[in-house]
Amino acid sequence: MLRDFVGCYCSEPRLAFNQTVVTGCRISLEQRRCASATINLRLAAVWRLAYAVADCGLLSADRTAGIRRVKGAKRLGVPVGNGLTAEQGKRLLLRADGASLRGKRDNTTPAILHGNTGFFADAARFAKVAILDLWIIGKNLREARGQMKISARNVLAGKVQEITRGAVNAQVKILLDGGELVVSVITNSSVESLGMEVGSVAYAIVKASEVIVGKGLEDVKLSARNVLPGTVTRVVDGAVNSEVEIRLPAGTTIAASITKESVKALELKPGDAVSAIVKASNVMIGV
Numbered sequence: 001m002l003r004d005f006v007g008c009y010c011s012e013p014r015l016a017f018n019q020t021v022v023t024g025c026r027i028s029l030e031q032r033r034c035a036s037a038t039i040n041l042r043l044a045a046v047w048r049l050a051y052a053v054a055d056c057g058l059l060s061a062d063r064t065a066g067i068r069r070v071k072g073a074k075r076l077g078v079p080v081g082n083g084l085t086a087e088q089g090k091r092l093l094l095r096a097d098g099a100s101l102r103g104k105r106d107n108t109t110p111a112i113l114h115g116n117t118g119f120f121a122d123a124a125r126f127a128k129v130a131i132l133d134l135w136i137i138g139k140n141l142r143e144a145r146g147q148m149k150i151s152a153r154n155v156l157a158g159k160v161q162e163i164t165r166g167a168v169n170a171q172v173k174i175l176l177d178g179g180e181l182v183v184s185v186i187t188n189s190s191v192e193s194l195g196m197e198v199g200s201v202a203y204a205i206v207k208a209s210e211v212i213v214g215k216g217l218e219d220v221k222l223s224a225r226n227v228l229p230g231t232v233t234r235v236v237d238g239a240v241n242s243e244v245e246i247r248l249p250a251g252t253t254i255a256a257s258i259t260k261e262s263v264k265a266l267e268l269k270p271g272d273a274v275s276a277i278v279k280a281s282n283v284m285i286g287v
Contacts, residue, residue, distance in 0.1 A: 019066035178250025184283035211256035
């Protein structure tokens with residue numbers, strides 16, 4: 001019953017488990033002309049999953065409430081003779097193979113919907129099954145994202161350290177895996193759509209053309225929020241522009257695209273101590 005939701009969830013990158021995604025799943029079912037009872041049954045399974053994940057501390061109360069506010073489809077008419085008998089319901093619960101990963105998942109939702117509380121040995125087992133479903137969703141999403149490529153040269157992995165919201169924009173601080181701190185300014189709606197929270201994994205994405213290279217800036221104050229000191233490891237000259245690779249102290253490499261004349265003016269060569277300068281508004285964030 002959660003298969004349709006998993007497919008909808010993994011259809012696009014950067015989705016979070018929130019009200020918007022569940023609403024999109026319901027709309028998708030309506031476009032496929034599914035019956036109202038079918039849509040409501042699948043929504044109920046998603047609601048139950050949200051409750052279980054929230055009980056485990058993996059989903060905030062606000063998001064859980066938002067997911068529960070997604071309205072089901074309006075029922076028209078009266079069902080005639082399509083319900084399961086008690087014996088059919090029993091066979092449905094016993095049908096899935098409890099030894100396999102998918103079987104455990106498929107067994108969960110029917111048991112919840114039919115009120116078969118005896119299916120779970122205790123509350124801990126219920127939580128484990130719900131986390132299992134979330135793990136499957138996350139695995140499929142990671143596989144889908146692993147196939148996506150972007151043209152930006154600098155994709156820096158880290159974790160969200162702080163989110164400061166304003167009236168329209170938010171300031172997001174990302175602590176890179178190497179220990180450097182990168183500041184980005186994005187809209188509040190982007191923070192919501194990405195589902196970012198403090199501690200979540202995120203990527204600071206910067207185009208090479210947005211990186212300014214500075215030299216001898218130890219005592220200079222700049223308005224740019226991101227001033228990352230490092231060492232030039234390579235300079236590749238082109239007809240007009242040059243690509244400069246800068247290695248940060250922890251090993252992270254940042255590529256900058258500047259003019260050939262700028263390289264000559266700064267007398268850049270491998271081994272020089274420089275700083276990679278990036279405005280906060282030029283840092284995109286991916287999750």
